[in-house]
Amino acid sequence: MENFEPVIVAFCCHYCAYTAADMAGSQRLTYPANIKIIRVPCSGKVDAIHIIKAFEKGADGVYVAGCLDGDCHFKNGNNRASRRVEYVQKYLDEIGIGGERLEMVKMSAGMGYLFAKIASEMTEKIRKLGPSPVRPLTVQASQPTAS
Amino acid sequence: MITAERKPLEELIEFVRPFKRILLVGCNECVTVCSAGGRKEVGLLASGLKMALLQSGNTIEIREHTLERQCDPEYIDELLPMIDGVDAVMSMACGCGVQEVARRYKNMPVFPAVNTKFMGASERPGVWAERCQGCGNCLLGVTGGICPIARCSKRLMNGPCGGSVTGKCEISQDVDCAWQLIWDRLKELGLEDQYLKIIPAKDWRTAGGGGPRKIIREDLTA
Ligand code: SF4
Numbered sequence A: 001m002e003n004f005e006p007v008i009v010a011f012c013c014h015y016c017a018y019t020a021a022d023m024a025g026s027q028r029l030t031y032p033a034n035i036k037i038i039r040v041p042c043s044g045k046v047d048a049i050h051i052i053k054a055f056e057k058g059a060d061g062v063y064v065a066g067c068l069d070g071d072c073h074f075k076n077g078n079n080r081a082s083r084r085v086e087y088v089q090k091y092l093d094e095i096g097i098g099g100e101r102l103e104m105v106k107m108s109a110g111m112g113y114l115f116a117k118i119a120s121e122m123t124e125k126i127r128k129l130g131p132s133p134v135r136p137l138t139v140q141a142s143q144p145t146a147s
Numbered sequence B: 001m002i003t004a005e006r007k008p009l010e011e012l013i014e015f016v017r018p019f020k021r022i023l024l025v026g027c028n029e030c031v032t033v034c035s036a037g038g039r040k041e042v043g044l045l046a047s048g049l050k051m052a053l054l055q056s057g058n059t060i061e062i063r064e065h066t067l068e069r070q071c072d073p074e075y076i077d078e079l080l081p082m083i084d085g086v087d088a089v090m091s092m093a094c095g096c097g098v099q100e101v102a103r104r105y106k107n108m109p110v111f112p113a114v115n116t117k118f119m120g121a122s123e124r125p126g127v128w129a130e131r132c133q134g135c136g137n138c139l140l141g142v143t144g145g146i147c148p149i150a151r152c153s154k155r156l157m158n159g160p161c162g163g164s165v166t167g168k169c170e171i172s173q174d175v176d177c178a179w180q181l182i183w184d185r186l187k188e189l190g191l192e193d194q195y196l197k198i199i200p201a202k203d204w205r206t207a208g209g210g211g212p213r214k215i216i217r218e219d220l221t222a
């Protein structure tokens, strides 16, 4: 697995993490290309079904990035997101994928450096964990079988 | 509403493991409101089951469908075109829905995906609490609108037991004493006299003690 390049989906709030990713870019900070960003209007918009579907479709890791405590544009969407992430972590444990492949992170729009740092740390963490236990199988299962 | 909670995934995996193709059916009523078995939960469970089974090399096809209501035969008929070709049905409705699907599709193994809990109300987002046990002869009119059957741990009918301390029931600090609530409410309404009236021993036949219950409305029967 030394050449394993994880696929990581990051659900990023439009008001903070998404802008922070932009900031990282304009500051010429590098972060791994493994991160696939999905912009959401608020981290609280990310539902359990979005996270689970990301894993079903082959993600090795997922994180939800919302605003710092007290800074949510919609008051408390970030805290709702945190609780939802905890709930889905338990479900991932039940499924056998492992809750540690999912994380909640918080940052402000100006924290380009933090966005880049989290992206690298998450990539490293998932690289160590190895491919998602359902990834090779999902690829296999979606291929038409002869018979 | 009737409240429910999803069963542990492990139990559900064992139900479906022998099958290649199943139909997973949700219900748009109570179990949707208590986030146990609506369209979204059907999607979550279908993905979870598929991914869990894949890890032991099993692939399963799961058809997903959520009915407007799963305790009325008219709606259950809707499943007919989808049921063709599946090996089993898993229902995310309350026990009533599961049984109605089983009654309609006689040759089909049917499994419950949720544990049906109680008739309750939503206290605040994410919290549901028991409110009624369907005793068939409602006492709320004389108990200040608070049910001593569903909410008193001993189902007492005439005032609290000796375990009522500072408004809490002796079984737990997290449980309000129903009789304290009743007394407080009667006092607020100026209906203290009501409290002194003795509620006679209850006839539990209407509560199920007389066997399975049924309502027959002749004016509506076909
Ligand atoms: S008295 Fe009987 S019918 Fe009325 S709320 Fe209590 S259990 Fe339900």
Ligand code: SF4
Pocket: B151, B152, B153, B154, B155, B156, B159, B160, B161, B162, B163, B164, B165, B168, B169, B170, B171, B176, B177, B178, B179, B180
């Ligand atoms: S403490 Fe109150 S609620 Fe608990 S059993 Fe006694 S009377 Fe019922």
